[in-house]
Amino acid sequence: MDKILRVDMGAEGGPTFRVEPVGEFAGLGGRAMTTAIISREVHPLCHPLGAENKLVIAPGSLSGTAASMSGRISVGCKSPLTGGIKESNAGGQAAQVLARLGYAAIVLEGKPESDDLYKIFINKDGVEVSVDNSLKNLPNYPLVEKLKGQYSDRAAYMTIGTAGEMKLLAASIACTDPEKRPTRHCGRGGTGAVMGAKRVKAIILDDTGLKMRPPKDPEKFRDANRRFVEGLRKHPITGEGLPAYGTNVLTNVLNEAGAYPTNNFRTGRFENAAKISGEVQAELEVKRGGIATHGCHRGCVIQCSVVYVDKDGKYVTKQPEYETVWAHGGNCGIDDLDVIARLDFLDDNFGVDTMDTGAAVGVAMEAGLIPFGDGAGAIRLVEEIGKGTPLGRILGCGAEVTGKVFGVERVPVVKGQAMAAYDPRSVMGIGVTYATTTQGADHTAGYSVGPNVLKSGGDLDPLKPEGQVEMSRNLQIATAAVDSTGMCLFIAFPLLDQPETFQALLDMIGAFHGITLTGDDVTALGKSILKMERDFNTRAGFTKHHDRLPRFFLKEPIPPHNVTFQVTDEDLDKVFNW
Amino acid sequence: MRVTVKLFATFRKGRFDTEVREVPPGTTVSNVVDGMRLPGSVGIIFVNSRHAVPSHELSDGDTLAIFPFVGGG
Numbered sequence: 001m002d003k004i005l006r007v008d009m010g011a012e013g014g015p016t017f018r019v020e021p022v023g024e025f026a027g028l029g030g031r032a033m034t035t036a037i038i039s040r041e042v043h044p045l046c047h048p049l050g051a052e053n054k055l056v057i058a059p060g061s062l063s064g065t066a067a068s069m070s071g072r073i074s075v076g077c078k079s080p081l082t083g084g085i086k087e088s089n090a091g092g093q094a095a096q097v098l099a100r101l102g103y104a105a106i107v108l109e110g111k112p113e114s115d116d117l118y119k120i121f122i123n124k125d126g127v128e129v130s131v132d133n134s135l136k137n138l139p140n141y142p143l144v145e146k147l148k149g150q151y152s153d154r155a156a157y158m159t160i161g162t163a164g165e166m167k168l169l170a171a172s173i174a175c176t177d178p179e180k181r182p183t184r185h186c187g188r189g190g191t192g193a194v195m196g197a198k199r200v201k202a203i204i205l206d207d208t209g210l211k212m213r214p215p216k217d218p219e220k221f222r223d224a225n226r227r228f229v230e231g232l233r234k235h236p237i238t239g240e241g242l243p244a245y246g247t248n249v250l251t252n253v254l255n256e257a258g259a260y261p262t263n264n265f266r267t268g269r270f271e272n273a274a275k276i277s278g279e280v281q282a283e284l285e286v287k288r289g290g291i292a293t294h295g296c297h298r299g300c301v302i303q304c305s306v307v308y309v310d311k312d313g314k315y316v317t318k319q320p321e322y323e324t325v326w327a328h329g330g331n332c333g334i335d336d337l338d339v340i341a342r343l344d345f346l347d348d349n350f351g352v353d354t355m356d357t358g359a360a361v362g363v364a365m366e367a368g369l370i371p372f373g374d375g376a377g378a379i380r381l382v383e384e385i386g387k388g389t390p391l392g393r394i395l396g397c398g399a400e401v402t403g404k405v406f407g408v409e410r411v412p413v414v415k416g417q418a419m420a421a422y423d424p425r426s427v428m429g430i431g432v433t434y435a436t437t438t439q440g441a442d443h444t445a446g447y448s449v450g451p452n453v454l455k456s457g458g459d460l461d462p463l464k465p466e467g468q469v470e471m472s473r474n475l476q477i478a479t480a481a482v483d484s485t486g487m488c489l490f491i492a493f494p495l496l497d498q499p500e501t502f503q504a505l506l507d508m509i510g511a512f513h514g515i516t517l518t519g520d521d522v523t524a525l526g527k528s529i530l531k532m533e534r535d536f537n538t539r540a541g542f543t544k545h546h547d548r549l550p551r552f553f554l555k556e557p558i559p560p561h562n563v564t565f566q567v568t569d570e571d572l573d574k575v576f577n578w
Numbered sequence: 579m580r581v582t583v584k585l586f587a588t589f590r591k592g593r594f595d596t597e598v599r600e601v602p603p604g605t606t607v608s609n610v611v612d613g614m615r616l617p618g619s620v621g622i623i624f625v626n627s628r629h630a631v632p633s634h635e636l637s638d639g640d641t642l643a644i645f646p647f648v649g650g651g
Contacts, residue, residue: 236619236621237649238649240588240618240646241587241646242649242650244587244588245648246650247650249648249650250651252586252587253648256584256627256643257627258627274595278650279590323651449651453629454622454647454648455621455622456647461629462629463628489651490649490650493649560627
């Protein structure tokens with residue numbers, strides 16, 4: 001990964017590209033790369049959908065190697081949803097393929113004057129940027145179906161659906177899985193809208209004829225990878241829970257904890273949660289003959305994904321993740337897994353974030369457009385997004401826009417981005433992360449749910465503010481570093497609980513680059529990323545007053561614990577004091 | 579006294595989802611767990627939706643929820 005591809009979509013006479021040496025960005029991967037380029041090169045006051053914004057796509061620093069779990073790809077830009085810096089990452093095949101092609105980043109710059117739609121093809125022989133207006137208005141599934149006949153079987157696809165073309169604020173970028181289904185999304189923050197603004201419909205990556213990236217010290221690398229995989233396999237979360245039940249194993253846990261946001265964050269318990277739980281989902285999938293364990297990218301040993309089929313055994317979607325099951329399920333009072341799976345498919349097909357879309361539907365229910373629990377109504381609403389009707393465009397711009405248009409006060413967002421499946425009143429640690437992360441409400445930015453609820457990586461009382469600031473700080477630093485390696489964030493469970501697995505990862509990175517890496521180096525990397533992101537957001541106009549939860553979380557106690565969010569503003573302002 | 583015991587994930591296999599049990603006063607979470615020969619360690623314990631430790635003494639009418647270590651997100 002010694003080069004960067006820059007495509008100027010706004011060049012006179014049509015897009016041009018140049019391949020540059022990686023230069024000052026050498027050694028960076030994933031979020032470290034996207035953040036470094038955006039913070040240095042994008043004007044913080046630019047319009048996110050304008051020519052001044054850039055879309056940076058970067059494989060992790062270990063992607064394309066034999067390292068297990070290294071298939072995350074990061075996409076960065078100034079977010080049209082939050083107005084701040086954005087890094088959104090996804091699994092699928094793209095990271096491994098792009099890394100083997102030798103690109104540390106693709107940077108899409110400028111925007112075309114014309115209405116033409118482009119595709120970008122990259123293989124070992126070079127880069128081709130071409131007009132393909134036959135792709136206009138295609139949702140992700142038919143789009144990939146049409147493209148895959150034209151390219152090698154090894155190709156991976158990064159695409160936008162109709163939502164991205166319409167530049168909706170919750171639009172995602174889809175990455176294909178090993179079966180070439182557009183199921184893994186850089187979902188958060190509207191990165192798909194930025195790709196749409198640049199009129200790029202598809203990026204096709206083909207690594208035919210290329211090999212895995214070789215480590216500097218192959219023997220040490222192999223040994224470290226073996227110890228790393230052993231650690232993942234022996235940890236109960238990555239070795240048992242996730243492969244058996246997928247991420248939706250959390251529904252019952254959060255519901256039992258009284259922290260499962262129900263009916264647009266009115267209560268912390270959903271009476272029908274059991275019906276949409278991971279346990280019931282897994283049973284149903286096995287009964288119907290779906291594929292019970294599946295990796296979203298080659299080289300994954302956790303295999304938390306599944307193929308979800310209908311009662312006739314016909315493909316519906318990939319197994320909806322916990323956050324999706326919640327956003328379209330309990331958050332909307334919906335208790336039917338088939339309805340949720342259909343909504344997951346629609347989101348993937350149109351290319352929108354499942355969390356912001358589910359939260360928008362919840363807000364629409366709060367506004368009285370349809371009642372809570374109305375599954376058929378929720379499907380109709382999400383179909384409006386695909387049709388591009390005025391209502392669909394509002395919903396496809398996420399919960400905040402929907403709340404503003406329909407006059408709703410209870411809108412669960414920070415910096416314009418919807419919260420995930422944990423109420424910040426009854427899991428105060430995640431409230432600190434939602435409030436303070438540079439990304440807008442984002443549970444993955446510092447997953448305090450681990451020590452608060454799951455008792456992994458520490459033990460804090462979720463109903464008390466004590467210790468939450470320090471925990472969120474440490475997790476935000478560690479996460480920024482992990483997001484730069486291309487590693488799936490689920491490795492954090494064994495990493496935090498098993499020092500020898502953390503050491504194995506350090507050894508593996510070290511052996512790849514032929515250096516010795518320590519925990520302090522990882523911390524320093526994480527801090528440097530957060531510092532760049534905070535600095536960008538400050539220059540974009542963000543102040544400490546944006547690091548706050550909506551006031552209703554401080555005023556309305558949530559049952560069953562009847563608590564409000566109790567971390568003080570003064571303490572929230574200490575998260576980035578290190 | 580009566581307590582409701584709920585099991586989740588792998589702990590359900592060959593056992594039950596929910597069971598109401600008659601237990602003597604002074605029964606702790608450990609007493610209940612030990613009698614079930616669960617596969618693997620107990621990860622998360624809730625008594626009436628609050629985290630509890632194995633030595634927690636149950637009261638009449640309590641709901642005890644027992645999970646292995648699970649995660650996602």
